[in-house]
Amino acid sequence: MTKTGVDEAMTALREIFPETPLQLNEHLSRRYGADIWLKREDLSPVRSYKIRGAFNFFRKTMTTGAQGRTFVCASAGNHAQGFAFVCRHFQVPGVVFMPVTTPQQKIDKTRIFGGEFITIRLVGDIFDQCYAAANAHVAEIGGVMVPPFDHPDIIEGQATVASEILGQLPEGVSPDLVVLPVGGGGLASGITGYLSDVVPQDDFVLVEPLGAPSLKRSLEAGAPVQLPKVDNFVDGAAVARIGELNFEALKRFHPDQVLLAPENAICVTITEMLNIEGFVLEPAGALSITALDMLSLERLKGKTVVAVVSGGNFDFERLPDVKERAMRYAGLKKYFILRLAQRPGALRDFLNLLGPEDDIARFEYLKKSARNFGSILIGIETRNPQNFKGLLERFEAEDIGYQDITDNEILANLII
Template sequence: MTSFTDKAHSAEHLMRTLFAATPLQRNDHLSGLYDADIWLKREDLSPVRSYKIRGALNAMAKVRARSPGTGVFVCASAGNHAQGVAFVCRHFDVQGVIFMPVTTPRQKIAKTRMFGGDNVEIRMVGDYFDDTLAEAKRYCSDAGGHFLSPFDDLDVIEGQASVAAEIVEQLRRAPDMIVLPVGGGGLSAGITQYLRDVAPQTDIRYVEPAGGASLRAALNAGQPVKIDHVDNFVDGAAVAQIGRMTFDVLKSVPSDHVLTAPEDRICATIIEMLNVEGVVLEPAGALSVDALKDLRDEIKGKTVVCVTSGGNFDFERLPEVKERSQRYAGVKKYFLLRLPQRPGALRDFLQLLGPDDNIARFEYMKKSARNFGSVLIGIESSSPQNFETLFSRLDDRGFVYSDITNDETVAEFIV
């Protein structure tokens, strides 16, 4: 019987028929910051800017070998899996039908169409992914096609394991630790199984977005469970329920080896990697780098590999990412100010601002029958400590205000 390691090596060889190994690069900035030997496995530099092409290629090749007469390949995806499937359909010159939610950004639709060309038909169905998935499976059954799961498929898991095979080969040894992003679990299951066989001494840490911690929920329950609410900001890893096949591999993972990354902090990491390193990462692609903040004490002096899983970042999201990064860092705040309706009141407030305090938003509603008006103010500053000084001045002058920066309900409507 062929071992999983052999299957992973076969998948790695298969990848070379389509693209070169993605780079494993030492990062001097992160290495200096954490006093460790930090390497990035740049899956964001694959032909589709994510590792998803690996699972799609391996699964499609194996299906075609087992069943040469297989007709259409079907998947449901709003992102990287769709692009990987499209690319591989064109490579094998087979037909694919890709179902996407109606709400999918045009950029992702255009890239999927570009990668697949005439070999792919895109169908926009449903406002929510669950509706899209149900329709894709219904169509697949009616058409007698093969459904390509983004993660819960043994062939896909083997394909993703080729990432680990490349890392060991490129580093010429196994790292002390590897940090993996987790969504549905295909990548983490493949790499975990490979390293258990080849390098059991390597520590593995898993990181999920705080708003989509499906692995942690499954470990707590002892089985895959659907979490009640998912924050879709980290769209490449925000999965409501981890796969059953992937959880079979990951069910023995110690719960304290699974980290959760706050979405706003991930934004800060995206901005840091873009500004300092010129590396464009999507939110899911930044997860492993972001987790280093929680691993600082564990990784000192060690060789650590972070898998940067994707770089399909829509730059229309950059203002939101910058905004959330600033709020996380404490250098931007929003508050409601109760301002007296008298001449000079606004001037009195403005004189309390420090030299590094910049007004980013100001909305004032004057009401003629009232003594006070409400003002929504957004302020950017160079340091969180500047807000302590500002609020102290406001208190001393008797201004009434409310800090709404972290009030998600209010921020959703007015920020």
């Protein structure tokens, strides 16, 4: 990848959409005492940066004898939508393989972007099965596989984000800190490579989901590693193995430069940015903003910080779960199993222990046949996390047996 090649790709991209905005966010800037600039890739035509790499791949591949061939990709998310948009732009046939479990909303959006130029095939329950089917189809028809991140043309296309950033910052201003989300590594590889002579290596911060630390574990091992399992909540960045080319581009970074953002902390960012700024962010798109809270104020204070917001393809059917996770992480909601006496007035006595800012959000008897005592699942919301300290003290003073299961993932998944 060369700067000239990236700049040429950026110029070519103007055929299909204008540069995405780089916005100084006053809310975040006040919070951290810094100039926080957000690169809004959620405002691209497909609401993510993925269209850049796909466009660049098509643009370059079609000049090397790919005319008349069918393009193929495997994706359940943003790559599929960028792929479909570009197929329609170049008016070439494309086949998108998606897992059968893909939400209908994503299937419909992909079909809208691609129109008559794409065919969607639902294969397998998980991505690996879908990807295998896509590769088999490419071999069968002599098609062209468009990878999501592990290809030089994809990396070069994603690097156009960095080219735009430098042109959009005020004259004479350069980033002191650049915060980048990492999934397969295409975006981070392109941006860090393009900015390598502008931003010192130590001034990049890379962010992965806690449940999918493929880059961090690979950096620790000194080679790409396959994670045995990943948490798919941050679906746009839940990658079990960093790309080979991407690791080569990123292996110069220290593992400590890769922050792992808890999934529930990401939910706090999503709800906060929606409520305060009106931004609709997908979990992967909230990674870089979440990372700001994980950095010390001393590192941020007075700095020019650029954080890349990678996408906004959020399914609002997930909003109740996101809100639930956010409240639990912020300490505003807890779940308990209580042991209450089975006698008249016991429930009234318990309710009198609640504070003025406490509210019952869930109440369910778990054992209805107990003679003397009953087990109750209760969810309590409050306005200040400190309220729970007083509540638990009152539980203990009244000798109410309880177990806090808020952070017990096994019980929470089974019961809540």
